[in-house]
Amino acid sequence: MQTATATPVQRRASRPRADALRNRERIVTAAREMFVEFGPDVPFDEIARRAGVGNATVYRNFPDRDALAREVVCSVLDRTSEVAERALAERADAFDALERFAHAAADERLSALCPMLSSAFDENHPDLEAALERIERLVEGIMERAKAAGQLRPDVGVGDLTFAVAQLSRPPAGTECLSADRFMHRHIQLFLDGLRAPARSELPGTAVTMEDLRQP
Incomplete structure (x- = not known):
C-alpha cells in the first residue's frame, strides 16, 4: 500500500x-x-x-499562566545559554568569557524570574529541566576553563556564581526595580573582580549612596 x-x-x-x-x-x-x-x-x-x-x-x-510562565523562563535560560556558548567559542581569555556570561545573565533579570521556578508552574517539566541542565553545563565549562588557566579561584562553583548574580541583580528592598539597573553592572563587576586578584577592570560609574538607590 x-x-x-x-x-x-x-x-x-x-x-x-x-x-x-x-x-x-x-x-x-x-x-x-x-x-x-x-x-x-x-x-x-x-x-x-x-x-x-x-x-x-x-x-x-x-x-494558562503556567504555560506562559514556563515559556518565559525557558526563553530567558535559552538566551543566557546562547551567550555562554558564544563566550566559550569566541573568547580566548577564560575569565573574559566568565564576565560576559555574568553580565548577560544579570541583564536577563534571572533574579526576578527565579521565584517562578518553584511557585508558578511545574519545576520538573522536561522543557525546564532541559534548559536548566544546558545552562548549568555551559557555565561549569566556562568556570573550569578559567580555573585551568589559573584565573579563577578553585574553591567556587556554579552555585556560587548563580547565587551571587541573582542577588546582585535584585534591587534592595524599598527601591524601584528598574531604577536599580544602573548600579547592577557596577556591583556585578565588583563581585567578579573579587573572584581573582589583582583586579583588572575599572568599575562603571561612581560611588553609589543609599540616596542614589532611593531615587526613581
Missing part, C-alpha cells in the same frame, strides 16, 4: 505562519518585562496590551 505524502500546500499549512510566530515572541517578551516589573500574577489583559495583540491571541498560544 502506497503511503500518502503531504503536498507543499499541506506542509505550508502545518507550519506556524510567520506572523503567528512573531505574535508569540511579542507575547513572551511582554510577559517577561511585566513579570520582572510586577511579578508573575500580572493580568493577561495587560500582557496582551503591551504585546499589541488581542486577549484571544494570548490564550491561543498559552492556555
Whole structure:
C-alpha cells in the first residue's frame, strides 16, 4: 500500500505562519518585562496590551499562566545559554568569557524570574529541566576553563556564581526595580573582580549612596 505524502500546500499549512510566530515572541517578551516589573500574577489583559495583540491571541498560544510562565523562563535560560556558548567559542581569555556570561545573565533579570521556578508552574517539566541542565553545563565549562588557566579561584562553583548574580541583580528592598539597573553592572563587576586578584577592570560609574538607590 502506497503511503500518502503531504503536498507543499499541506506542509505550508502545518507550519506556524510567520506572523503567528512573531505574535508569540511579542507575547513572551511582554510577559517577561511585566513579570520582572510586577511579578508573575500580572493580568493577561495587560500582557496582551503591551504585546499589541488581542486577549484571544494570548490564550491561543498559552492556555494558562503556567504555560506562559514556563515559556518565559525557558526563553530567558535559552538566551543566557546562547551567550555562554558564544563566550566559550569566541573568547580566548577564560575569565573574559566568565564576565560576559555574568553580565548577560544579570541583564536577563534571572533574579526576578527565579521565584517562578518553584511557585508558578511545574519545576520538573522536561522543557525546564532541559534548559536548566544546558545552562548549568555551559557555565561549569566556562568556570573550569578559567580555573585551568589559573584565573579563577578553585574553591567556587556554579552555585556560587548563580547565587551571587541573582542577588546582585535584585534591587534592595524599598527601591524601584528598574531604577536599580544602573548600579547592577557596577556591583556585578565588583563581585567578579573579587573572584581573582589583582583586579583588572575599572568599575562603571561612581560611588553609589543609599540616596542614589532611593531615587526613581
